[in-house]
Amino acid sequence: MSKVNIKVLAEQLQLSVSTISKALRDSYEISDETKKKVLELASQLNYVPNPYASSLRKKKSKTIAVVLPEVADNFFSLAINGIQSIAETKGYHVLIYLSHEKYANEKTILEDCQSGRVDGVLISISSETNTADHIKRLQAQNIPLVFFDREQEGIETARVTTNDFECGLLAANHLLQRGCRKPAFVSISQSLPICLNRMEGFKAALLQAGIPEMDIQTIYCTDDDSMNHQIKTILQSPDRPDGLIASVEKIVTPVYLACHELKINIPNDIKVIAFATLDTAPILNPPLTTITQPAFEIGKAAATLLFKGIEKSTFDLRKEKVVIPSALFERESTRGLTS
Amino acid sequence: MSKVNIKVLAEQLQLSVSTISKALRDSYEISDETKKKVLELASQLNYVPNPYASSLRKKKSKTIAVVLPEVADNFFSLAINGIQSIAETKGYHVLIYLSHEKYANEKTILEDCQSGRVDGVLISISSETNTADHIKRLQAQNIPLVFFDREQEGIETARVTTNDFECGLLAANHLLQRGCRKPAFVSISQSLPICLNRMEGFKAALLQAGIPEMDIQTIYCTDDDSMNHQIKTILQSPDRPDGLIASVEKIVTPVYLACHELKINIPNDIKVIAFATLDTAPILNPPLTTITQPAFEIGKAAATLLFKGIEKSTFDLRKEKVVIPSALFERESTRGLTS
DNA sequence: TTTATTTACGAAAACGGTTGCGAGAAAATG
DNA sequence: CATTTTCTCGCAACCGTTTTCGTAAATAAA
Numbered sequence: 001m002s003k004v005n006i007k008v009l010a011e012q013l014q015l016s017v018s019t020i021s022k023a024l025r026d027s028y029e030i031s032d033e034t035k036k037k038v039l040e041l042a043s044q045l046n047y048v049p050n051p052y053a054s055s056l057r058k059k060k061s062k063t064i065a066v067v068l069p070e071v072a073d074n075f076f077s078l079a080i081n082g083i084q085s086i087a088e089t090k091g092y093h094v095l096i097y098l099s100h101e102k103y104a105n106e107k108t109i110l111e112d113c114q115s116g117r118v119d120g121v122l123i124s125i126s127s128e129t130n131t132a133d134h135i136k137r138l139q140a141q142n143i144p145l146v147f148f149d150r151e152q153e154g155i156e157t158a159r160v161t162t163n164d165f166e167c168g169l170l171a172a173n174h175l176l177q178r179g180c181r182k183p184a185f186v187s188i189s190q191s192l193p194i195c196l197n198r199m200e201g202f203k204a205a206l207l208q209a210g211i212p213e214m215d216i217q218t219i220y221c222t223d224d225d226s227m228n229h230q231i232k233t234i235l236q237s238p239d240r241p242d243g244l245i246a247s248v249e250k251i252v253t254p255v256y257l258a259c260h261e262l263k264i265n266i267p268n269d270i271k272v273i274a275f276a277t278l279d280t281a282p283i284l285n286p287p288l289t290t291i292t293q294p295a296f297e298i299g300k301a302a303a304t305l306l307f308k309g310i311e312k313s314t315f316d317l318r319k320e321k322v323v324i325p326s327a328l329f330e331r332e333s334t335r336g337l338t339s
Numbered sequence: 340m341s342k343v344n345i346k347v348l349a350e351q352l353q354l355s356v357s358t359i360s361k362a363l364r365d366s367y368e369i370s371d372e373t374k375k376k377v378l379e380l381a382s383q384l385n386y387v388p389n390p391y392a393s394s395l396r397k398k399k400s401k402t403i404a405v406v407l408p409e410v411a412d413n414f415f416s417l418a419i420n421g422i423q424s425i426a427e428t429k430g431y432h433v434l435i436y437l438s439h440e441k442y443a444n445e446k447t448i449l450e451d452c453q454s455g456r457v458d459g460v461l462i463s464i465s466s467e468t469n470t471a472d473h474i475k476r477l478q479a480q481n482i483p484l485v486f487f488d489r490e491q492e493g494i495e496t497a498r499v500t501t502n503d504f505e506c507g508l509l510a511a512n513h514l515l516q517r518g519c520r521k522p523a524f525v526s527i528s529q530s531l532p533i534c535l536n537r538m539e540g541f542k543a544a545l546l547q548a549g550i551p552e553m554d555i556q557t558i559y560c561t562d563d564d565s566m567n568h569q570i571k572t573i574l575q576s577p578d579r580p581d582g583l584i585a586s587v588e589k590i591v592t593p594v595y596l597a598c599h600e601l602k603i604n605i606p607n608d609i610k611v612i613a614f615a616t617l618d619t620a621p622i623l624n625p626p627l628t629t630i631t632q633p634a635f636e637i638g639k640a641a642a643t644l645l646f647k648g649i650e651k652s653t654f655d656l657r658k659e660k661v662v663i664p665s666a667l668f669e670r671e672s673t674r675g676l677t678s
Numbered sequence: 679t680t681t682a683t684t685t686a687c688g689a690a691a692a693c694g695g696t697t698g699c700g701a702g703a704a705a706a707t708g
Numbered sequence: 709c710a711t712t713t714t715c716t717c718g719c720a721a722c723c724g725t726t727t728t729c730g731t732a733a734a735t736a737a738a
Contacts, residue, residue, distance in 0.1 A: 003455075003480075005694055016718045021696060031716060046476065048454040052391040052400065053694035056723045061391065063434075071419050077411045084410075084437050093456070095402075096435045098423050115387040116342075116724090117432070137385065141342075256622035278619065283595035285624030344724055355688045360725060370686060392724035395693045455694090 004045045012045075013037060024049070055116075063093040064306060065113050067123040069101045069150070073249055074277040075295045076124070079148060082299025083122060090307050092119075103128040110134045114141045120306045124150040127189035127222065144309035144317055148302035149293070151193050158309065158320035160302040164194050167291045167326050168201020168245075171273050174289070174328060175243035176209050178271055178336045183243030184217035184234065186251050195247050198275065202245060217241055221251065231258045235270075243334075246274035252288065271334040275326075286332035293326045343384045351384075352376060363388070394455075402432040403645060404452050406462040408440045408489070412588055413616040414634045415463070418487060421638025422461060429646050431458075442467040449473045453480045459645045463489040466528035466561065483648035483656055487641035488632070490532050497648065497659035499641040503533050506630045506665050507540020507584075510612050513628070513667060514582035515548050517610055517675045522582030523556035523573065525590050534586050537614065541584060556580055560590065570597045574609070582673075585613035591627065610673040614665075625671035632665045 006024075010017045015034070023030045023038035030038075041047075055061040066083055068076050080096070087094050095118060099106040106126050113121050114137070121143060123135075132154040138145055139157065147159040168185075175183040185202045187195045199218060206216050219234055221227040231254050234241065246252050252274045259266055266272050266286055273289045274281075281288040301322050309317040345363075349356045354373070362369045362377035369377075380386075394400040405422055407415050419435070426433050434457060438445040445465050452460050453476070460482060462474075471493040477484055478496065486498040507524075514522040524541045526534045538557060545555050558573055560566040570593050573580065585591050591613045598605055605611050605625055612628045613620075620627040640661050648656040 007694075017695080018697075018719075019717055021694095022717085025696085027697095029716065034716080046453070048450060050395070050455045050694050052395050052455065053723090054696070056389070056391050056395060056694085056725095057696045059723075071410075071423075072413070072416045074411070077416050080410050080435070081437070084435070088437075094435055096419070096423070096433055098420070098427075111387065114385070116389045116391065253618055253622055260622070279592050280617065280619045280623060283592055283599070283623050284619060285622060285626070287624070346724075356725080357689075357727080358687055360727085361687085364726085368686065373686080389724050392693090393726070395695090395724080396726045398693075 004047050005050065006047075008045070009038065009041055009047060013041060059116070061093075061117060061119050062091060063095060063118045064303075064310075065095045065097055065109070065118040065121045067097045067099060067106065067109055067121060069099050069124060069126050071096070071098060074279070075149070075249060075293060078277055078295035079124075079299035079302075082296040082301075083303040084299075085296075086300050086303035086307065092307070099126040101126045101128060103131075107134040110138050113138060113143060118143070120144040120146070120310045122146050122148055122302050122306055124148055125152050125192070127192050127195075130191040144306055146302045146306045146309070146317065146320075148298050149194060153193060156318040158302075158305045158317040158322075160298050160305065160322045160324065161194070162293045162298065162326045163323050164197035165201040165204075167275070167328075168198035168203075169205045170201070170328055171198075171245050171275075171291055172202040172205030173209075174273060174330070174334060175245070175271055176205065178243075178267070178334050180241075180243030180271055182211070182215060182217065182239065182241050183245060183271075184219060184241035185245045185247065186219045186221060186231070186234075186255075187247045188221055188251070190220060190222075198245075198247050224250075227251070228254050228258065231255055232262070235259065235262055235264055240264075241270065243271045244273070246272065246276070249274065249276040249278060252276055252278065252284075256284065266333050267335050271336060273334050281329070282331060284333070286335075289331045289334040290329050291326045292329055294324045297324050343386050344389065345386075348377065348380055348384070348386060351380060398455070400432075400456060400458050401430060402434060402457045403642075403649075404434045404436055404448070404457040404460045406436045406438060406445065406448055406460060406464075408438050408463060408465050410435070410437060413618070414488070414588060414632060417616055417634035418463070418638035418641075421635040421640075422642040423638075424635075425639050425642035425646065431646070438465040440465045440467055442470075446473040449477050452477060452482060457482070459483040459485070459649045461485050461487055461641050461645055463487055464491050464531070466531050466534075469530035483645055485641045485645045485648070485656065485659075487637050488533060492532065495657040497641075497644045497656040497661075499637050499644065499661045499663065500533070501632045501637065501665045502662050503536035504540040504543075506614070506667075507537035507542075508544045509540070509667055510537075510584050510614075510630055511541040511544030512548075513612060513669070513673060514584070514610055515544065517582075517606070517673050519580075519582030519610055521550070521554060521556065521578065521580050522584060522610075523558060523580035524584045524586065525558045525560060525570070525573075525594075526586045527560055527590070529559060529561075537584075537586050563589075566590070567593050567597065570594055571601070574598065574601055574603055579603075580609065582610045583612070585611065585615070588613065588615040588617060591615055591617065591623075595623065605672050606674050610675060612673050620668070621670060623672070625674075628670045628673040629668050630665045631668055633663045636663050 006017050006020045009020045023035045097109045132152050135155050145157050151159045185199050189195045221230050235258055275291045277295050281290045308315045345356050345359045348359045362374045436448045471491050474494050484496050490498045524538050528534045560569050574597050614630045616631055616634045620629045647654045
């Protein structure tokens with residue numbers, strides 16, 4: 001079909017291009033009569049304005065970028081939902097980028113974001129990222145950026161997270177109360193604040209309980225492929241932990257499978273608690289105790305902040321920090337004696 | 340910071356805008372020496388071309404739209420991954436739109452897609468959609484569109500699906516072989532081909548097994564909120580089914596929870612099989628037999644087709660139909676006697 | 679040396695909207 | 709009736725890049 005643009009409308013109505021444009025934008029300069037004619041013809045010809053032409057002129061793209069490590073994770077799926085729900089009401093479009101947990105990818109993506117393609121960026125950094133340069137370059141272009149969940153230190157901008165330290169503490173204390181004497185923490189990164197904070201909380205709880213630092217086990221599964229192997233190794237080691245904290249969701253399935261395979265009973269032999277938003281947690285075998293992050297709300301809050309930063313030039317993102325607490329849902333995987 | 344564009348480069352190098360543009364695009368018209376100078380200054384000033392200006396001129400946006408019912412579903416998450424993996428290699432950007440299973444939303448989204456914002460559309464239609472008009476309008480604008488998973492009949496374009504009918508048959512026969520005499524099918528839509536086809540396969544298997552049509556139970560849970568209630572009603576009915584086929588993933592958790600609550604044992608009292616890509620299926624209680632769709636591959640295939648349609652004008656999408664088979668993974672939830 | 683051909687670059691017109699400003703006509707005011 | 713104000717609308721520049729075409733200089737061919 002023909003590409004109908006403003007010029008076509010102008011010719012058909014014997015009006016100037018600018019009049020059409022103003023009529024479509026409901027300008028006070030145009031008479032109601034003319035507006036009606038324009039609107040009618042526009043809908044009749046199925047006219048849809050070209051967003052790129054207008055963003056070129058207005059220097060606004062009405063588009064934001066969401067940069068994630070991966071999308072096959074309940075947390076991020078829900079977060080996207082939250083982001084989208086806000087973007088829709090604001091009339092913004094959402095570009096999704098995946099870093100696949102690689103710093104190099106993340107860098108390339110953020111470079112592209114400097115092009116004017118987007119008005120702002122929501123990011124949850126990759127597990128590899130431990131430098132801030134690529135983000136600073138974006139800020140140098142005055143492009144608002146908001147961290148959600150996974151933040152990068154050394155950057156002054158808004159962040160929306162959950163109470164990771166407290167939850168690490170909570171998870172560890174929960175295990176201790178349920179009788180664990182040597183719980184272990186399974187992490188996926190040595191630099192991600194969410195992992196570090198959760199682990200710090202975990203350590204704090206154990207130290208407070210009088211467990212010597214050298215007895216505190218922390219395991220790093222930085223590589224997806226070797227995760228299964230590493231987990232099995234831990235479970236078969238002579239001083240097998242009697243409790244396990246999975247710092248992120250994707251650790252859960254390998255742990256459960258390994259326990260089943262090795263005939264290690266959850267919760268009798270080992271108690272398991274996970275940071276996860278799995279909706280199948282209650283129907284797992286056994287039902288999994290979770291620290292459930294408010295993923296949808298985090299997405300919503302992050303998007304809300306970003307749009308404030310985009311739309312209100314007076315709004316200063318730098319000092320904004322929102323913490324939305326997670327909740328502990330106790331289920332079978334940590335049942336046992338209460339000390 | 341300053342917005343550095345081609346004009347800035349031109350001024351600094353005492354060259355014309357067109358020369359810069361050509362140099363950046365490595366045109367044969369420009370000397371190597373000049374190219375080197377341009378490239379150097381560009382990277383030094385951190386120049387990033389404005390994609391909207393270029394797409395305005397070239398009438399190509401290097402962007403595609405992915406329209407989904409929702410993203411908090413493993414199938415769609417994995418599909419997005421597949422799509423992204425192809426888009427990345429092609430240098431395309433991916434806009435995500437959510438219809439939330441509403442036809443009206445889907446229509447609005449597709450209208451926007453006529454604006455030139457995207458070069459093509461990948462869509463999995465909402466469960467409400469049963470008309471093709473909104474899609475035809477898009478096609479009238481010559482915008483390539485590819486269905487994946489959930490297609491709409493009456494539209495001539497490429498589609499990538501899995502073998503739904505055969506899998507319905509397979510699922511039903513599996514239940515029959517495991518001793519079920521009155522399995523039921525739980526659907527979420529009366530119009531979605533994936534649901535219809537799966538159900539047709541289910542019915543065909545039952546009829547072939549000599550079960551009279553009037554005894555074949557099919558249940559529609561079109562509304563998320565009432566799903567729990569409906570499922571419980573079925574499970575408490577006098578002629579409770581002894582087998583259940585969940586046509587989509589989100590039915591699984593409510594079914595399991597209801598069974599646990601009502602003390603209905605899976606698989607002894609009722610066997611359950613689900614169309615799902617849940618990676619927690621093996622660790623559920625009991626482990627869930629699934630018909631697992633190749634979500635990632637479907638996403639990849641759909642994206643590959645779309646890009647062919649976009650880039651090769653000779654390529655005719657209308658006759659393309661790719662069927663990627665799903666696989667049955669038998670687990671505890673359907674164990675029992677083999678007839 | 680003259681003529682033909684490259685080579686390397688610039689001017690300008692797109693692409694599709696937006697917007698400040700000017701101006702004619704109509705209406706309101708004096 | 710003269711003058712000012714209000715209403716409508718058109719002109720033209722602009723956003724940043726691409727691309728066609730023209731052309732001067734350098735090189736090659738005659």
